[in-house]
Amino acid sequence: MKGRIGLRITSSILFLFSFILFLSGCVLQRRSVSALERYYDSMPLPDTHPLSIEKKRRKSKDAQNKGLQGGSYGDQQRVLLSSATYSPLERQQELEKELFKSVGYVQMVAEFDDICNAVLVFSDLDRVGSRASKVLMYPAEWDMQLDMPLPQIMEAQKQLQVQMEQKRRGVRRRPKKASMKVVVEEPNAPNPLDPPALIRQAESTRPHYNTARRLLHLARIRYSAILLPVPETTMSPLVLLNMTDYNRLLYLSHPAQVMRNMDDLLLHAPPAVVASPRAIGETGVSPHFLLVSPSESEFGDLKKQQGWNSRTPEKVKGLLERLYSGTAMILPRWPYEVYTSELFRSSVGARTSTWSAKKIIDEAYNILFDGARTDENNKQQIVPQPWKLKSLEEDVAPQCAKVFNEEGEEQLDCTNRKIWGTLYEGFRRRRMEVCGLDLEA
Numbered sequence: 385m386k387g388r389i390g391l392r393i394t395s396s397i398l399f400l401f402s403f404i405l406f407l408s409g410c411v412l413q414r415r416s417v418s419a420l421e422r423y424y425d426s427m428p429l430p431d432t433h434p435l436s437i438e439k440k441r442r443k444s445k446d447a448q449n450k451g452l453q454g455g456s457y458g459d460q461q462r463v464l465l466s467s468a469t470y471s472p473l474e475r476q477q478e479l480e481k482e483l484f485k486s487v488g489y490v491q492m493v494a495e496f497d498d499i500c501n502a503v504l505v506f507s508d509l510d511r512v513g514s515r516a517s518k519v520l521m522y523p524a525e526w527d528m529q530l531d532m533p534l535p536q537i538m539e540a541q542k543q544l545q546v547q548m549e550q551k552r553r554g555v556r557r558r559p560k561k562a563s564m565k566v567v568v569e570e571p572n573a574p575n576p577l578d579p580p581a582l583i584r585q586a587e588s589t590r591p592h593y594n595t596a597r598r599l600l601h602l603a604r605i606r607y608s609a610i611l612l613p614v615p616e617t618t619m620s621p622l623v624l625l626n627m628t629d630y631n632r633l634l635y636l637s638h639p640a641q642v643m644r645n646m647d648d649l650l651l652h653a654p655p656a657v658v659a660s661p662r663a664i665g666e667t668g669v670s671p672h673f674l675l676v677s678p679s680e681s682e683f684g685d686l687k688k689q690q691g692w693n694s695r696t697p698e699k700v701k702g703l704l705e706r707l708y709s710g711t712a713m714i715l716p717r718w719p720y721e722v723y724t725s726e727l728f729r730s731s732v733g734a735r736t737s738t739w740s741a742k743k744i745i746d747e748a749y750n751i752l753f754d755g756a757r758t759d760e761n762n763k764q765q766i767v768p769q770p771w772k773l774k775s776l777e778e779d780v781a782p783q784c785a786k787v788f789n790e791e792g793e794e795q796l797d798c799t800n801r802k803i804w805g806t807l808y809e810g811f812r813r814r815r816m817e818v819c820g821l822d823l824e825a
Contacts, residue, residue, distance in 0.1 A: 480515075486631040487650040488517030488610075491638065494619050494695060496592050499599045500819040501638035504811075506607040507818045508642035516647050517610060517630070520603050524613035528597050529582050530604070540576035540605050547576070577602055599819060620695045622703060624676040625657075625683040637672035637697070639753040639769060641811065644719075646749055649675065656713035657682050658704065661721045668705035669712050671697045672752055673721045722748040724807060725767070727800045728757040728782045741800045751807065757782070770811040771821070781805060 489509060491502035499522070506518050522528070532540075579601035586593060603609040614623070621635045632650050636642070653659060659675035662668070686692050689707065691699055704712065727741055745751070757767050757780075767780050784798040815821055 483651070484515040484647070485517055487647070488519050488630055488633055489514070489646075490519045490521065490621075490624060490633050490635045491609075492521045492619055492621065492635070492695070494523065494616070496590060496596045498638065499596055499603075500815060500821055501640075503599055503603045503607070504814055504818055505636055505638055505640055505642060506603055506609055507814065509645075510607050512642060512645040514645050514647050516650055518603075518607055519612055519627075519633070520600065520609045521612045521614050521619065522600065523616040523619060525616050526596070526613070527586055528600055528611075528613065529584070529586065530579060530597065530600055530611060532580055532604075537604065541608070543574075543576040544605055576605055595821075602819075618693050620693045621671060621674050621676075621700055622686055622692065623683075624674070625678050625686055626680070628678045628680055630678055633676050633678065635674040635676065636750060637752060639811070641751045641753075641807065642749070643745075643751060644749045646720075649720075654713060657711065658708045659713035659715055660704070661715045661717035663701060664717075664723070668701050668709060669714070670717070670721060671700040671704060673715070673750065674704075675713075675715070718744055719747045719749045722751045723754045723756075724751065724804060725754050725756040725758060725764075727804045741803055745803055745807075753807075753811065770808045771815055773808065773812075776805050776808055781808075 489505070491505055493499050493502050502520055506520070509516075509518065577598070579597045600611055604611050624633045624635055627633060632653075634646065634650055653675060655677065656675075657677050657679060658669070660669035660671075660673055663670045686703075686707065689703060692703065694700060694703070722744060726744075753769055755767050755769050756764050758764060773780070781804050782800040784796040784801055786794055787797045789795055
């Protein structure tokens with residue numbers, strides 16, 4: 385009997401010590417986790433980092449919890465319902481959505497004639513599946529009067545999506561045979577692509593004012609572009625340095641054709657204030673393809689420079705060379721910046737004779753219609769842009785080159801001419817389909 389009592393006492397003591405050790409381990413583990421959380425919370429991370437996005441989500445959730453404690457019963461029910469239906473997939477989608485909001489593509493238009501070219505770039509980005517933001521900057525002096533509340537914009541986008549889906553399927557509203565009800569379509573139903581009505585007499589007396597409003601509104605509704613009117617004196621690509629709401633922006637010159645998705649470049653390129661390919665035949669960087677990381681300090685230094693707000697490519701190139709020649713990250717010109725004028729050359733840069741125009745075009749991300757060609761004497765000549773050309777049969781396309789086949793026989797190689805014609809014809813067709821504009825020749 386005494387032995388059993390001693391065994392029980394010993395077992396109780398061992399259990400008590402084990403329980404104390406277990407509690408001590410839990411406390412130490414909790415303290416370690418709390419210390420790690422405080423450390424990560426104090427770490428300065430870029431806004432695009434997953435941990436930074438997670439911090440924002442936690443703060444938002446904490447704010448909801450505080451509101452839940454002091455809110456009405458209806459508010460509490462809504463918060464509880466949203467929390468219960470928030471799946472990991474939805475959470476990942478929200479994180480990606482915030483990530484893509486922090487980067488974007490920028491188009492600038494200084495003339496009415498440029499708006500369609502900018503819209504076509506957004507159309508290409510939409511076609512290749514880009515999810516980044518799209519920003520279209522235009523002079524505020526145009527007085528476009530395009531202000532719309534966000535709910536109205538979203539409703540117009542929803543209507544447009546329904547119309548496009550019906551058009552794609554070829555669906556037409558008709559009454560069912562078994563039903564005696566007749567559905568009458570409203571002849572004056574609002575078109576979501578119609579810009580808002582003018583609220584005052586337009587200050588602009590320039591021709592094609594209404595067409596310009598229509599195209600700007602089209603960019604906003606169809607391609608979710610952010611319309612940003614700015615003073616005409618600040619219409620320079622380098623003003624992107626002041627757009628600190630974004631982590632990174634990509635300025636693309638126009639007219640151009642985007643061939644591939646460049647979201648990965650926006651999200652994962654190494655950090656640099658300015659990144660750009662080299663200008664053709666020069667040591668400076670190109671003003672037509674600028675990857676910019678906005679910075680208040682960099683923009684402050686820029687404003688100290690004479691002519692900082694110049695928008696002509698030559699002056700922008702001079703500023704870039706003066707400020708960032710030693711610090712800019714140099715991107716490969718191929719595949720990010722290919723010019724149509726290069727199709728007039730038998731070879732490009734230091735490439736060998738095996739250089740293939742078709743291979744370069746197939747791998748290109750962005751093709752710029754620079755409206756030029758190089759003649760046999762290496763002199764630049766002006767070539768009409770696609771919408772200015774009456775016919776592709778005019779003698780402005782690249783000439784067929786004489787080459788020798790494997791048997792040593794001379795023959796004509798018209799590859800460059802065919803590629804040039806395909807690019808020009810495609811641009812003309814998209815200009816009609818997207819903008820509804822005919823040729824201006």
